[in-house]
Amino acid sequence: MHELSIALSILDMVDEEAQRRGDVGIEAIHLKLGLLSGVVKEALLSAYELASEQTRFAACPLVIEDVPVSVYCSNCNAERSIRSVQCFCCVECGMPASEVVHGLELQIWALELAE
Amino acid sequence: MTTTPRIVEVRQNVLKHNDEVAHALRSRFQEAGVFVVSLVSSPGSGKTTFLERALTMLRQQCRPAALVGDLATDNDAQRLARSQTPVKQITTGSLCHLEAAMVDRTLEGWDLKELDILLIENVGNLVCPASYDLGEDLRLVLLSVTEGEDKPLKYPTIFNSADVAIITKMDLAEVVEFDRAAARANIEAVRPGIQVFELSAKTGQGMDELLAYLQEKSAVRSPAS
Ligand SMILES: [Zn+2]
Numbered sequence: 206m207h208e209l210s211i212a213l214s215i216l217d218m219v220d221e222e223a224q225r226r227g228d229v230g231i232e233a234i235h236l237k238l239g240l241l242s243g244v245v246k247e248a249l250l251s252a253y254e255l256a257s258e259q260t261r262f263a264a265c266p267l268v269i270e271d272v273p274v275s276v277y278c279s280n281c282n283a284e285r286s287i288r289s290v291q292c293f294c295c296v297e298c299g300m301p302a303s304e305v306v307h308g309l310e311l312q313i314w315a316l317e318l319a320e
Numbered sequence: 321m322t323t324t325p326r327i328v329e330v331r332q333n334v335l336k337h338n339d340e341v342a343h344a345l346r347s348r349f350q351e352a353g354v355f356v357v358s359l360v361s362s363p364g365s366g367k368t369t370f371l372e373r374a375l376t377m378l379r380q381q382c383r384p385a386a387l388v389g390d391l392a393t394d395n396d397a398q399r400l401a402r403s404q405t406p407v408k409q410i411t412t413g414s415l416c417h418l419e420a421a422m423v424d425r426t427l428e429g430w431d432l433k434e435l436d437i438l439l440i441e442n443v444g445n446l447v448c449p450a451s452y453d454l455g456e457d458l459r460l461v462l463l464s465v466t467e468g469e470d471k472p473l474k475y476p477t478i479f480n481s482a483d484v485a486i487i488t489k490m491d492l493a494e495v496v497e498f499d500r501a502a503a504r505a506n507i508e509a510v511r512p513g514i515q516v517f518e519l520s521a522k523t524g525q526g527m528d529e530l531l532a533y534l535q536e537k538s539a540v541r542s543p544a545s
Contacts, residue, residue, distance in 0.1 A: 207416055207448045211334060214334050214335075218336075241481075242451060242477075243448065243449075243451035243478070244451065290480075290510065291509060291510060293509065294509075294512075301508070301512030302512060303514070305480070312332065312333050313334060315330060316328055317326070317327050318327075318328060
């Protein structure tokens with residue numbers, strides 16, 4: 206379980222970003238979390254709650270957007286969904302495909318600033 | 321006056337720092353001409369036995385070294401010392417995975433130009449190491465015949481992140497009624513096209529093929545000197 210260290214990194218990065226913008230208040234943190242990121246959403250949310258306690262982010266929610274897996278299918282010559290993470294096959298044509306396009310994300314993509 | 325939140329996009333990767341260190345390591349490895357291979361597996365997959373055998377064999381052909389993420393016992397350290405190759409332990413504390421900065425720190429004191437191949441053994445864990453780039457050229461995932469054929473389906477993320485899958489302890493395949501076809505199909509399902517090797521570090525079966533493959537990959541990578 207490395208979700209606590211991930212949560213701490215998120216807080217550090219957001220804190221830095223807030224300072225950079227003139228110590229602005231942060232009202233929410235939006236995170237993109239890929240299904241193949243190796244991070245478990247529920248574990249990250251509880252780790253975040255723990256890590257943000259008694260910090261300036263205690264009341265600032267971490268909003269997680271799940272990013273499903275998509276691959277490049279050479280047969281369709283297009284980005285496609287897969288059947289499941291247990292079966293890396295194009296949902297359209299059924300061809301095996303392992304070139305991951307989305308699903309690895311672990312990214313703070315936006316912040317809600319207080320004005 | 322009411323406050324309206326303003327949304328700003330920042331698009332910052334949470335593992336940005338690790339990725340930067342890994343990137344720098346990768347350039348250093350390339351410049352020094354070291355081919356770097358990392359190993360991930362569950363505890364008990366036979367990693368240490370594999371590492372000992374691989375180092376001993378590689379030593380006949382080139383200058384290998386290893387960084388070891390977790391040594392379960394002193395015995396493991398002694399076994400690796402027997403290979404007579406440089407081996408250092410990475411202190412992970414209670415961490416469940418290696419990070420690029422730990423690799424960087426542990427390499428201090430080694431002249432990379434003196435090495436041809438560096439094996440990095442990650443902590444025995446099939447979840448956490450998936451997210452962390454260590455600057456390696458190849459990531460090997462090990463699966464022993466005693467772990468069950470469905471392991472790739474239970475841990476698709478790490479199998480999908482690997483470049484090569486290795487089925488270890490093949491000497492026990494018959495005893496445990498290992499279903500070779502099912503295991504290979506499951507690996508292929510979560511990582512289509514991945515190279516799979518079957519071997520026994522105990523008997524040496526299949527080791528030559530894997531090491532030849534690594535040498536070949538390393539030759540392709542290094543610029544002609
Ligand atoms: Zn397709």
